[in-house]
Amino acid sequence: MMDFWIILTAVLVASACSILGCFLILRRMALVGDAISHAVLPGIAIAFLMSGTRDSMWMLLGATAFGLLTVFLIQTLQTSGLQSDASIGIVFTALFAVGVLLISLNAQHIDLDLDCVLFGEIAYVPWDTWTLGGTDMGPRAVWMLGITLTVILLLLGLFYKQFKICAFDPAMAVACGIPVLLFHYLLMGMVSMTAVSSFESVGAILVVGMLIIPAATAYLLTNRLGVMIGLSVAVGIVSAVAGYLISYALDASIAGCIVSVAGILFILALILAPKNGLIARFARRRNIAQVV
Amino acid sequence: MDDGKRKVNAWWGVLPLLLGMLLLAGCSGSGNAQGISEDGKLLVTATTGMIGDAAREIGGEHVEVTTLMGPGVDPHLFKASQGDIRKLDRAAVVFYGGLHLEGNMERVLVKMAAQKTVVAVTDDMPRDRLIGSADTGEFDPHVWFDVDLWTVAAETVRDTLIEKDPANAEAYREQGERYLNELKELDTYVRERMLEIPEEGRVLVTAHDAFGYFGRAYEVEVVGLQGISTAAEFGARDVSALRDYLVERNIKAVFVESSLPARSMQAIVAGAAQQGHDVTIGGELFSDAMGEPGTEEGTYIGMIRHNADTIAEALK
Numbered sequence: 001m002m003d004f005w006i007i008l009t010a011v012l013v014a015s016a017c018s019i020l021g022c023f024l025i026l027r028r029m030a031l032v033g034d035a036i037s038h039a040v041l042p043g044i045a046i047a048f049l050m051s052g053t054r055d056s057m058w059m060l061l062g063a064t065a066f067g068l069l070t071v072f073l074i075q076t077l078q079t080s081g082l083q084s085d086a087s088i089g090i091v092f093t094a095l096f097a098v099g100v101l102l103i104s105l106n107a108q109h110i111d112l113d114l115d116c117v118l119f120g121e122i123a124y125v126p127w128d129t130w131t132l133g134g135t136d137m138g139p140r141a142v143w144m145l146g147i148t149l150t151v152i153l154l155l156l157g158l159f160y161k162q163f164k165i166c167a168f169d170p171a172m173a174v175a176c177g178i179p180v181l182l183f184h185y186l187l188m189g190m191v192s193m194t195a196v197s198s199f200e201s202v203g204a205i206l207v208v209g210m211l212i213i214p215a216a217t218a219y220l221l222t223n224r225l226g227v228m229i230g231l232s233v234a235v236g237i238v239s240a241v242a243g244y245l246i247s248y249a250l251d252a253s254i255a256g257c258i259v260s261v262a263g264i265l266f267i268l269a270l271i272l273a274p275k276n277g278l279i280a281r282f283a284r285r286r287n288i289a290q291v292v
Numbered sequence: 293m294d295d296g297k298r299k300v301n302a303w304w305g306v307l308p309l310l311l312g313m314l315l316l317a318g319c320s321g322s323g324n325a326q327g328i329s330e331d332g333k334l335l336v337t338a339t340t341g342m343i344g345d346a347a348r349e350i351g352g353e354h355v356e357v358t359t360l361m362g363p364g365v366d367p368h369l370f371k372a373s374q375g376d377i378r379k380l381d382r383a384a385v386v387f388y389g390g391l392h393l394e395g396n397m398e399r400v401l402v403k404m405a406a407q408k409t410v411v412a413v414t415d416d417m418p419r420d421r422l423i424g425s426a427d428t429g430e431f432d433p434h435v436w437f438d439v440d441l442w443t444v445a446a447e448t449v450r451d452t453l454i455e456k457d458p459a460n461a462e463a464y465r466e467q468g469e470r471y472l473n474e475l476k477e478l479d480t481y482v483r484e485r486m487l488e489i490p491e492e493g494r495v496l497v498t499a500h501d502a503f504g505y506f507g508r509a510y511e512v513e514v515v516g517l518q519g520i521s522t523a524a525e526f527g528a529r530d531v532s533a534l535r536d537y538l539v540e541r542n543i544k545a546v547f548v549e550s551s552l553p554a555r556s557m558q559a560i561v562a563g564a565a566q567q568g569h570d571v572t573i574g575g576e577l578f579s580d581a582m583g584e585p586g587t588e589e590g591t592y593i594g595m596i597r598h599n600a601d602t603i604a605e606a607l608k
Binding site for chain 1: 368369371372373374375376377380381392395396397399400403404406407430
């Protein structure tokens with residue numbers, strides 16, 4: 001049962017992150033997950049200073065607030081004309097620095113680092129259960145991530161066309177009368193919620209990896225958004241399951257194995273992709289040379 | 293647009309995977325009987341080496357103890373591997389340090405208590421003997437350096453084993469008695485060794501504040517470079533303040549720790565040398581983890597003796 005819950009959690013994180021990852025890659029904002037993982041530090045510092053405890057409920061609240069603030073600031077900077085990589089870099093380093101300052105001024109003698117108080121570990125998921133009125137409802141992480149995934153699927157299902165046009169061609173979206181900014185904020189809000197709730201359940205590396213690698217892999221394989229999302233989710237899920245099996249065999253970190261498998265799948269796609277892969281390109285170049 | 297259709301096709305590829313996963317999860321469910329080893333021993337899992345050592349000493353041949361954190365592991369930053377969760381899953385009794393020593397893992401250990409015997413060895417320690425404030429509930433978790441206080445942890449381990457495995461209660465009581473006596477001797481030994489150091493030079497300078505209890509119990513002034521967390525960065529001012537302190541108090545040696553890099557301490561030694569004050573690195577102390585298993589320092593008693601000897605030799 002333990003294995004089942006861990007794999008299910010990994011699959012939920014992988015699915016949610018790989019779907020959102022596709023939009024982030026298209027908008028050149030793939031690193032926003034990493035940015036959030038650092039930028040929530042002042043959130044947990046303030047939550048600690050206000051509540052006086054390191055209770056996970058408070059930490060999660062603080063992190064959620066600052067996760068949303070982070071993506072809001074990134075989006076605002078980008079809308080005002082700054083490049084997306086620069087806006088991500090500015091917002092997360094500045095917020096992280098504020099967090100370090102707050103801790104070193106006010107809470108130096110408290111163990112208050114992100115690894116300790118916010119980031120969870122997927123290995124512990126089966127024991128962190130949620131009890132409702134005395135009955136064991138299964139791991140809390142599965143509920144949290146299940147709800148997150150449902151919200152993502154619901155929003156994307158309802159507004160798929162709008163999200164798609166906004167990702168590819170914001171100018172055309174404006175011309176079509178789509179409130180582009182609203183959809184940008186909506187997407188970033190989803191990313192923030194997913195990232196923070198997954199950090200809390202499974203830790204940072206898995207989330208950051210799953211936001212980027214499966215979507216990047218899918219990007220190499222297709223030019224259609226629908227297919228890309230499907231492939232991305234497939235890569236995410238294969239990584240989750242295969243990664244867990246490998247961690248079982250090697251007695252190693254579960255998140256580490258899952259992200260490594262995703263990395264290997266990406267390299268395979270890079271080499272073997274039918275149109276853009278290294279082999280295909282090499283063959284094409286040779287063909288051209290022969291023709292000449 | 294045939295996007296929708298294509299998407300459906302991709303999902304079909306995922307379905308067999310999900311099914312396979314379910315099958316696998318079903319097969320690899322808990323195999324052997326919960327908490328008892330094949331040769332009938334009680335399975336005990338401890339987070340740190342110090343706790344595992346107490347369980348091994350008191351449990352003797354009736355228990356099989358596994359420890360999650362090996363030599364040189366910082367418990368605050370410990371990340372569980374797949375094998376570690378199996379160790380936790382099959383154990384009948386899990387002992388941990390508590391007081392936030394295990395960081396985020398503690399939350400899980402508390403929850404696990406609903407399913408099996410999970411005990412924080414610091415639970416029975418009177419709160420007024422802990423360093424920290426009772427208001428916020430934030431205590432310094434490095435209790436094992438006050439050997440007298442650590443006997444409370446050993447008693448907790450003994451009582452838990454007796455309760456869980458009453459058939460061998462007599463053995464646990466006997467071995468517990470013996471171990472507690474050894475700890476009492478150890479306490480006296482450390483106290484005597486510290487008294488060898490002249491009072492004005494009885495200052496222990498280390499990288500992080502793991503030695504608060506040690507200082508209080510054996511009347512040694514403890515100066516740490518870092519805050520309580522191993523993850524907090526120290527500022528440049530901390531380094532120069534500590535260097536000036538060394539020069540001013542004419543302290544002979546500073547110490548590095550087994551679970552932390554030695555770099556920062558070497559910087560201080562070099563800084564003091566520039567001001568014409570000769571400080572040596574007095575040796576390596578064990579702080580958050582014990583030494584390699586099989587060696588003298590791979591046991592709690594050996595580790596504490598090593599620390600006391602190293603400090604006494606360097607400072608007296």
